[in-house]
Amino acid sequence: MAAPTLRCFSRGRWFGTPGPTEVLLLALREAHSGAQGLLAVQKARGLFKEFFPERGTKIELPELFDRGTGNFPQTIYCGFDPTADSLHVGHLLSLLGLFHFQRAGHNVIALVGGATARLGDPSGRTKEREALEPERVRNNARALRQGLEAMVANHQQLFANGQTWGSFTVLDNSAWYHKQHLVDFLAAVGGQFRMGTLLSRQSVQTRLKSPEGMSLAEFLYQVLQAYDFYYLFQHYGCRVQLGGSDQLGNIMSGYEFIHKLTGEDVFGITVPLITSTTGAKLGKSAGNAVWLNRDKTSPFELYQFFVRQRDDMVERYLRLFTFLPLPEIDHVMQLHDKEPEKRGPQKRLAAEVTKLVHGQEGLDSAKRCTQALYHSSIDALEVMSDQELRELFKEASFSELVLDPGTSVLDTCRKANAIPDGPRGYRMITEGGVSINHKQVTNPESVLVVGQHILKNGLSLLKIGKRNFYIIKWLQL
Numbered sequence: 001m002a003a004p005t006l007r008c009f010s011r012g013r014w015f016g017t018p019g020p021t022e023v024l025l026l027a028l029r030e031a032h033s034g035a036q037g038l039l040a041v042q043k044a045r046g047l048f049k050e051f052f053p054e055r056g057t058k059i060e061l062p063e064l065f066d067r068g069t070g071n072f073p074q075t076i077y078c079g080f081d082p083t084a085d086s087l088h089v090g091h092l093l094s095l096l097g098l099f100h101f102q103r104a105g106h107n108v109i110a111l112v113g114g115a116t117a118r119l120g121d122p123s124g125r126t127k128e129r130e131a132l133e134p135e136r137v138r139n140n141a142r143a144l145r146q147g148l149e150a151m152v153a154n155h156q157q158l159f160a161n162g163q164t165w166g167s168f169t170v171l172d173n174s175a176w177y178h179k180q181h182l183v184d185f186l187a188a189v190g191g192q193f194r195m196g197t198l199l200s201r202q203s204v205q206t207r208l209k210s211p212e213g214m215s216l217a218e219f220l221y222q223v224l225q226a227y228d229f230y231y232l233f234q235h236y237g238c239r240v241q242l243g244g245s246d247q248l249g250n251i252m253s254g255y256e257f258i259h260k261l262t263g264e265d266v267f268g269i270t271v272p273l274i275t276s277t278t279g280a281k282l283g284k285s286a287g288n289a290v291w292l293n294r295d296k297t298s299p300f301e302l303y304q305f306f307v308r309q310r311d312d313m314v315e316r317y318l319r320l321f322t323f324l325p326l327p328e329i330d331h332v333m334q335l336h337d338k339e340p341e342k343r344g345p346q347k348r349l350a351a352e353v354t355k356l357v358h359g360q361e362g363l364d365s366a367k368r369c370t371q372a373l374y375h376s377s378i379d380a381l382e383v384m385s386d387q388e389l390r391e392l393f394k395e396a397s398f399s400e401l402v403l404d405p406g407t408s409v410l411d412t413c414r415k416a417n418a419i420p421d422g423p424r425g426y427r428m429i430t431e432g433g434v435s436i437n438h439k440q441v442t443n444p445e446s447v448l449v450v451g452q453h454i455l456k457n458g459l460s461l462l463k464i465g466k467r468n469f470y471i472i473k474w475l476q477l
Helices: 020-030 035-045 089-103 134-158 182-192 195-200 202-208 221-236 245-262 299-307 311-321 326-338 344-374 378-382 386-392 409-415 423-430
Strands: 050-052 075-080 107-112 168-172 238-244 267-271 397-402 434-436 459-464 468-475
Touching: 035 089, 050 245, 075 089, 075 221, 089 107, 089 134, 089 168, 089 238, 089 267, 089 311, 107 134, 107 221, 134 168, 134 344, 182 221, 182 245, 195 202, 195 245, 202 245, 221 238, 221 245, 238 245, 245 267, 299 344, 299 386, 311 326, 311 344, 326 344, 344 378, 344 386, 386 459, 386 468, 397 409, 409 423, 409 434, 409 459
Parallel strands: 075 107, 075 238, 107 168, 238 267, 397 468
Antiparallel strands: 050 267, 434 459, 459 468
8 A cells, every 4th residue: 555755753852832943853853764763762652662582583673674774664563353343442552553663664564363353362361252253253354454444544644744654554364364274274383383382371371270261262372373473474574563562472472483484583562551540451351442433432432532531641642642753742741731721731632543543524523522512512513413413412312303383492392202291391491401502491482493492404402401412303494
């Protein structure tokens, strides 16, 4: 896939808002493409956690990324198993790692595990994953591929910096496993692995000591992930695997397999795991996933997840989840020290992530929803789509009503089944318990007025009490 040209920013410091000259000088410094320029910068940001092995036999990891050694560009991959039909925030750091390599001119591969998802990765888990039907895995893999490609497009369109980028390719490992016969595969690959080494992995030891134990399918997962690395090394020249810190054992298996078969050096790089405030890993299994698919987590909900981050976390998250240069992050935090009530870093973080995941339209939608819900903005309500209102007020009842001449507030509430029949419902209005489009209405007999009770987009937002919302779409206006 062709990548746009980009221009990188650097890591110097500034005080006050940098001008064009300062930005250019900083960009030239950060654009240094030598090994330390890439690996050290991401290590400083906290994005790259561990490097394996620490030393190669023929070439060192930093040399792979040095333009002066003839090894440029490199190919880096990261795997994503389709155990659900969407990636989540816990996957974002691995994606950011791939994007940073791509921005530095290297070719990257996102590998959807259409085959390995059938086994289930035991890493970081205390019990076996629920088995997935083949058709469900295929559907999930298709959805993941679409989500990845959409994010790649957002990255290219909205975060270009003037430099020439490498390619971003999305593959599915079912493409090579469906051609394999079990006995042939075990004969060719199984003999290269030693049981003692596989059993020594922390993920295996943890599961073996658990009451549930470990299935053979899970045990063989690291063999298939190692073979993925080998396949990509052979067919794409891939020498580096990127993954969460819980993937280090699987990465080591891939390194040992490739080195044993070819004698060549390959490497692994891990990124930190994102956890909740209680220390639990964010994800589907933990039940706390913030999804990247709009159908599961709206742009507004994703935006609010990052806006709500604590002050003691936001600087780290700006380093991890955005492409902002470190000096710019320093500047944002300096402004925050002066006016913490504005939550400037949180808003910048939320905007950058939402734009990457959902594009500019998704970010605009998140801001409209924020204005409509938290600032009672009629202007925002008037331009919101049906989809945005449904996303914002997920528990709200949605009705389509015909606007008859003389329709009153009372008529509207009853047709929407928002108030009980009889005197009690009437009193709810007169006593101030009903609002339409964020404005309290106390006269049940008031006739609805277009532009006041009915917005330009043909919608009304009815609220009963403090939390019960009803969305009404008017027909035949």
